[in-house]
Amino acid sequence: MLSSFLLELNWKELFLGHEEWSFLLEIILRTAIMFLAIIVGLRILGKRGVKQLSIFELVVIIGLGSAAGDPMFNKDVGIISSILVFIVIILLYSIVTYFIGRSEKFEKLVEGSSICLIKDGEFAIENFKKENLGSDEFFAELRLKGISQLGQIETAIEEISGEISVFYYEDKDVKHGLPIMPESLKERLKNIKKEGYYSCTFCGHTEYKSVGNAGNCPKCKKSEWIEASNRKRIT
Numbered sequence: 001m002l003s004s005f006l007l008e009l010n011w012k013e014l015f016l017g018h019e020e021w022s023f024l025l026e027i028i029l030r031t032a033i034m035f036l037a038i039i040v041g042l043r044i045l046g047k048r049g050v051k052q053l054s055i056f057e058l059v060v061i062i063g064l065g066s067a068a069g070d071p072m073f074n075k076d077v078g079i080i081s082s083i084l085v086f087i088v089i090i091l092l093y094s095i096v097t098y099f100i101g102r103s104e105k106f107e108k109l110v111e112g113s114s115i116c117l118i119k120d121g122e123f124a125i126e127n128f129k130k131e132n133l134g135s136d137e138f139f140a141e142l143r144l145k146g147i148s149q150l151g152q153i154e155t156a157i158e159e160i161s162g163e164i165s166v167f168y169y170e171d172k173d174v175k176h177g178l179p180i181m182p183e184s185l186k187e188r189l190k191n192i193k194k195e196g197y198y199s200c201t202f203c204g205h206t207e208y209k210s211v212g213n214a215g216n217c218p219k220c221k222k223s224e225w226i227e228a229s230n231r232k233r234i235t
Helices: 002-008 011-016 023-045 055-073 079-102 104-111 135-143
Strands: 115-119 153-158 164-168 196-200 206-209 225-227
Touching (some): 023 079, 135 164
Antiparallel strands (some): 196 206
16 A cells, blocks of 8 residues: 555655756755855844844844745745845845934834843842743753852843843852752742741742741742752852
8 A cells, every 4th residue: 555655656746846857956046146145144234133133133134034045946936036125124224223323212122121130139020020031941041050049149131132141149248049950949838847048939039037937928929938048159
């Protein structure tokens, strides 16, 4: 059954679609031309358009990629049309970049602004809600920077590129804070059995607690706590 299916299969249509073999040479030529057009376009955009992409710059790159991709293999899309798309995108990029350099409000509207996510070893929860960062994803970013608990961090800022900038306390100033190692948030407490420093599992607020009911966090009003860590950062 399988052998008869393979014999009846239209291999030419499978690999070429409705095109002829001669179109393969045309694809090579089209791809080479659009490859050069991409290089020229990125050179015109400058290094900033390639190194760290804001939302606006990402839209530009996607637009260039879409304009370059279709004529590489689609016979119905002419190269001149794609080159025109390139010119328009680069022109619009230049115009928007000009106004970004002239107006701070326009820059924030187009590219957004940096956001403080951690301040003095605790989450800036009002700012954190504006971002779609899952806690696991964010903690993984911090662990890659050698951070094991939030008390090591003076300030953490999400830049407009999406990267996280972290400013650390000196070892002598490291505080008790929310531990962010894997599995560390599993043992959540509502009753304290041993006095010491405990951190709110939601916002990272840390305080000294005595044995008994842990109560609600004064910062976010949540009621789950874990034992805080004062571990120093390993560099």
